[in-house]
Amino acid sequence: MKGCFILLILSSHLLLIITISTVADTITITQSIKDGESIISAGESFRLGFFSPGNSKNRYLGIWYNKVSVKTVVWVANREIPLADSSGVLKITDRGLVLVNRNETIIWSSNSTGSTRNVAQLLDSGNLVVKDEDNPEDYLWQSFDYPCDTFLPGMKLGWNRVTGLNRYISSWKTPDDPARGNFTCRIDPAGYPEMIVTEGSVESFRVGSWNGLRFTGTPELKPNPIYIFGFVLNEKEMDYSYQLLNNSLLSRMVIGQNGLFQRFTWIERTRNWRVYLSAQIDNCDHYNLCGAYGSCNINNSPVCSCLKGFVPKVPKEWEMVDWSSGCIRKTPLNCFGDGFRKYSAMKLPETRKSWFDRSINLEDCRNMCTKNCSCTAYSNLDIREGGSGCLLWFNDLIDIREFDENGQDIYIRMAASEIDDDMRIKSKSNEKKRMTIIVSSVISTGILFLVVTIVLYVRKKKQQNAGKETGIVLGNANDKGQKEDLELPLFDFATIACATNNFSVTNKLGEGGFGPVFKGTLKDGQEIAVKRLSKHSSQGLDEFKNEVMHIAKLQHRNLVKLLGCCIESEEKMLIYEFMPNKSLDFFIFDPSRSKLLDWPKRYHIINGIARGLLYLHQDSRLRIIHRDLKAGNILLDDEMNPKISDFGLARSFGGSETEANTNKVVGTYGYMSPEYAMEGLYSVKSDVFSFGVIVLETVSGKRNRGFSHTDHHLNLLGHAWILQKEGRSIEIIDASVRNSCNLSEVLRSVHVGLLCVQQNLAERPSMSTVVFMLGGEGALPEPKQPGFFTERDLIELNSSSSYHNSSSANNLTITQLGAR
Template structure:
């Protein structure tokens, strides 16, 4: 009996040991982790084990968040040498190396061996760091090896990005090749040690994005990276190290920064199981984030059109190139330098120039910095290194100043070497300030009187104009001067009608690209060689002055790689909009054409899906105002020569300010088949209206078929209903256009269909935001199940909404494709 009891206790103890061992965070040289087993950090925040990716599936060893439902990978060991099956084993050698073995005992991956190891163990820490250490030591400075030194595509709190200056060891991010292939992609995110250090994003060897130098609070080119209650940012530069990292000040916050396969850097914060990961920051945000977009001594400002201009005292190096909006050769000084006679002019609110050809001294003040720079004729500018407490340190530039942009807030002061003849750019002295103030006062007084007279005349003219329009009941565009009063609202170049007529061969039919609700569109070439597309408001257009002005006001203020660029307008005898020419026209001309569709392989389609998402994210979140496009559809997506998508046609757009999230209208405009239920039926629109339209567009891109006019022999659903039906039956791949089957990534296609269905759910609150969509497209997180889409019950919307009697007595206006 005693023996039985003893045996029972042994079995209990053995069972307890087994349970404990299954949740260990540490293994020794006598233990291993096999496929199907894992290490779990002490606080159960992170887990290390094996997972599958790709088609056919491959096995990888990695680290992911433990408590989060979606499997979010933050580190991969064998990213270049995946296992073919579930036979992998992870061990710790007596020399202190981690080794990953396949079923034959062959080494697939190993960590670098330490210089010395007495009793090594491997431990997964609660910060997500896999470390090898001596069993009797846990000091982070004495780790024999750590995964934080070998990041893949993700930065976690406490992880260093930068250099060990003694050994030359560099820690940097490398993107995944695709969302289901963790092998190294073509993008890197690293600290550039040349000159004064700065973060650079590279595609291969080409710089795509630059953070600007560290100024004590943030990187100069990241004004939104302000101190807050959640993060502490740190930049360290000493004899031994140079690195950047962040720390979480609130232990309840879960945050990660990831370099996406497409080269976009994003930060995500975890909210809860319902809302999942939410987008927090993105880089690049706009075209001014593109490296050196305006050339030497050119400055980029996102809220002007065109966005590039020369700094004061500089002129375009080749004016004819600037006339056609080619800024690559930048600007030159208006007057040449003469070394010792030169002056230094202060420029404010800037992202500081590229510092790879700079020199710095932390102990010098700004006055000493100026003296030092003036003595060296090759020194072109100077600034403080640290902006805190009035400024300190000296940062000097040598050679041309490139990659400068202007901000409204948080920019820095830069002092640039100029010829003495440019003294007018210097601040006026005390003796001049009184005269200056007097002149300003007199100007304001006379200006006020003059402005009052002008306003009075304008009011009388407007009243007279309205009365005349009521009498003749003609379209307000039929007079030649009806837009003159709007000129001062236009913040972009005005073209002469003769210039555009010459460029389009007098609007020749041979130059006509197409026609929509706005009117005909013509291609043309300006005198300098710039190719353009010209939208001409036709006399019988269903749109009018409101849509024309809307397009001008919005597009001229928006700058993003996935938004079409408005070059200018004409408001003389004709109302014209002049755009950059998109040589591949609109998406619908490819997607719904039986022969052209073949040119859209899966890679191009997935790139278009991603690009449209990023463009809408900019409109909804990253632009100065929250902008609702209200007419997202295939014909309003233009394609450049590389088939990159550009969202166009902002004639129906609306902007929200402050905390506004939705609005009502009694004039429902847009295109049926893309309109959300709440907008089409009740006139309620929000960012989720655009999300619905985007979801329709995604399903069209995947299938190569339009939502309106969709037919299927087995049922009478539209495309949304068909996609929903086969999704619920587990047959989603049947939606895929057969022309892309051979070039398709199955995981990307299935994910795109799933995301499309999430976007077209009937209830706006169920649809994801565009920031979530971008995150879901660029990662392999688990997606929630979609609910039934809007308009699933085969409603005849067109008939319902063009009837004379409306339940809400609203006027329903349908504007078809333009």
Template sequence: MTRVTLNQSGIVQRYIMKEGSTQWDLMYSTPKDLCDNYGQCGANSICRIYKSVICECLIGFIPRSQEQWSVLDSSSGCTRRTPLNCQNRDEFMKIKAVKFPDLINSSLEKSMNLEECKAECLKSCSCIAYGNSNFTSGGRGCLMWFGDLIDIRDFIEEYSGQDIYIRLADSEIDSMRKSSKKKRLAIITVLSTICGMLVLCLLYLSITWKKRKIIRGEDWELPLFDWATIATATNNFSEANQLGQGGFGVVYRGNLPTGQELAVKRLSKGSGQGLEEFKNEVVSISKLQHRNLVRLLGCCVQAEETMLIYEFMPNKSLDCFIFDKNNSTVLSWKERFDIGMGIARGLLYLHQDSRLKIIHRDLKASNILLDNNMNPKISDFGLARIFEGDEISAKTKRVVGTYGYMSPEYAIDGTFSVKSDVFSFGVLILEMISGKRNRGFSHPDHHHNLLGHAWLLWNEDKALDILDPRLKDCHVESQVLRCVQVGLLCVQKLSADRPTMSSVVFMLGNEGASLCQPNQPGFFVERSSIETMTILSNDIWHSQHTVTITMPEAR
């Protein structure tokens, strides 16, 4: 039997009691992983090192402070969802293959077997768990715990740990049994439906096989919505509930019976590229948590239907505010600056601070969604790429994304890196300052795009002339100039010259920080007047969408 504690010096003390002995033998070790840290997840919780979020409450318990747990701070631990009734009607839930909790508030009865141990624990209302102290299955030895359970961790292999029985109110157990029964029925129903659909869809074997491979290829730990729930929430996918449309399908607004609002991204049937985007988006964003990234709530996969379920953004996307001159709501300079800072922090998280290094590859105004408080959320991860280990850049033969936001090295050679996203961010910042699209920009004196126009003004010390006329009387001049300079630094032709997102966040947030002089931007080539008119007409069509889904071809 093993007992683990932490001394005042922060060293893990591991005690071992051999079978037949009454003495604890002391051994020292240091933590092998986060779950080896004493009390890593707080009281009445379990640490699972192999999960993306390692801490979770024990069955029948809920976070003591949901606010702390939502930011991955589990130090406050968990508390019971349903109080014990202490009248011998309580029951026990078995948890397999765990490290026993701290033994400070425990007692040992060496002569009792497991059934006698259970009966003894039920006699005391303060006894909240019991287990077999003997490593040999079925051997005598009863351990009982009183008070909070601290420092439980899980093991992948069942033989690595011991079973513990957690005391719960009988009503809690009944609720779990009903829930388990419903889940089993739901699984049986889904499996039956899939089998039936496979028989009916033999002619579409290649598409079905792709979907099965995608579904089985990843452990997403993501809630699965059933088709009927989503159909009801979107009023059977009515046109009145449409938020936007793109190359992979349609986005709908939905409402659950609980009142929660959703954005449902429904992929087009028979779209092989849509399935790949579906997998890519789920794998990328399901493991990310940041206030400036749109939150993926779950997915729906049933027969030919494939859908992604997101949190609903009531203020739609950024392009609705900065490009739509008919919109009665004009973003103030402060709102634009705060939105820019939020986008920068979101990109910094993707490139550097998250568990995965992710290149978005399609950052643009229509992929920035705004919540009730106008906080920006980066969305649409269908084209995102995860970089492994020390990987710095990658190359593709199929360039996908949105012209006007693509970096030169990606648009021309197919090479992309974090600096590709930096270029897109620079374009977006200059668009937010000016209220003009990069590709849709026109000027009577030249045929440059917005980047070229900003570069010309910068060299003439007229950078403030780029400012959206609607902001002339409500802006901070020093901030505008700093943002223009940072934007031009981000869109420099050579990727090596562009700053990282950590530098961008620092430069934007610190007025006293010194900035380098930018070099010539990418695509600094004048277009013909015919090319300009063609771009303008194309961009008018794209601007009709309030929420976009990335097209599989460059545009």
């Protein structure tokens, strides 16, 4: 009996240990936290407990970074009502979280309803949530909805338009007092929403309106390798958020007691927080410094001046360096005879008295402003992909400044006599053409290639041209025997060697059948990607010729841009714009990085690829078949815009040609259409098939090649088709985007993807139809069984000797080592 009692005690003790260890980040209704106790998030990133700030003896309940040696508090519960001693206790009740003092008086509460099964959990994001154990995905309350002075990754600033909740951050009063200070940073919902910083009730800094890429007043807050961010504006919400690209990095945004809105990153080497950037950087960031129709340029002295066509309203005040009275027009408006002057690289004026429409283009926007005599200016609402939407102003234009880069175009109403001829300015770019080197096409050993002949410089003086950029004209004989001239900048070898640190291995991005790819930086700071032809690769020679002759003709925002080439001695290189965010597969197939691509970004990428393919198939000078379209060949720029790349395998059609055959099947397993892989037949519908695979991979986060469902051994295409037939397509959605997705957009994308991968090429839609279907709302035809229905199909294709002997697919797949 005694032994049983001891065993019972030991068992109870062990159970207690197990219970404590499994709820280290959680408080249940039977538990509490006293001063001196704490809980830690599951990944040990954040800690919740009691603390005293600075030199204060008051006690507060807060959340701080757990692994940072300098205590950095990111949230405070009772910031307005401190505890005078260490008697505070945090409990979870059916009313949510409550903080009581020694008299059991509630000094702070989450005011959330629930049940006796309420639990509170500290998440690894720093978010403290209250939820019902029976419904853990539905938060009853969360600290992210009530931020203090710190804006954390995953947090939202702005409005919940359904509940009316306004999330904003406010500074601490002093380093010793976390109570609300003088400064706040919030979204102003009037007109077209914009983020502002206020001191009390007075606006001190305007972050600016959102233009699809950034806030117009803070060009330095553009997406970069540290983080990505976005702005959501719909009938349910109006908010701004960001995500870190590297989860091991510690970074936060804070509104300081001095009103500065800054980003800090933790530097482990110095064991301190470093200012990564500040939204306010100079005197021009003072709100409305130059008054109405005045513009601030920090490079000028004085910094304020009137916009062209305007003069100081009170000249004497301007002479005394008081610009607050602003400017007035030189020539009054007469409404129906007015026009518009374009101002570039600007911070757009305050938008509180503006109107916007996402659905109309810039020309329609101009017409609307012209017809309304109260309209003072117009601009694109969104600057992505060449611009879209309409933003109109109906008041004096205030708080304008000029930027060196990343500003925006605005068209301001002017009297007809004040309007300049903007076409003369545009023509200047054509006056900077350099000397031309003629390259004629010759046939050598059966291969058409390029020979450079310098016509304006003597060869013995070639060394004097180091670092200079010239132009070449490429001659190409197409299938019809016709010849086309293509202008393409020529870089000398010394310039590219210097830019790539002499082709250092640390600059190497990857390697394929063409040869290695290097990152480089030109002397003017422009980043480039250099594809260097391998000296011993005949396949690379074909690719080089093919890529130059095709992509030099192509100009589209969703195609990677060829900047020039280098042909010197035995060296042959292609120089492209550098894509800092690597490729689509880098994100969607990685469990951690996939979280950085929410559904709006993925949908934007899908639509961008579709428009790029439509251009290749229909709108370019020749009908271009890419033949190696895959997630790895979709590069992403610094704003996550997709760019189709790698045209080494591309083929062009002329006239009425729509398809062709080849005995040399090249490409990448998992993306090739059945008729191309098995019969060598390629057409625009081959690219459509590849696009469909990319769509399904982007939605699911799974590779087509290598995917095999455990129950029926289907590959990704077959699995998606079965789910579609059974009305369960929602199950294919990547878990990392389910909380951010527009379900109708996702399901429509899956449906369109399945239509693109149908076995019969005649039943696949054209890319013009695909673009229409992705943007439409009508009914779609039911997709038929896809090509390569099971994983066995791909395995057998991979092991087929006849296919393998005629293919160089594996050699053409670049293994990426970094951004390019």
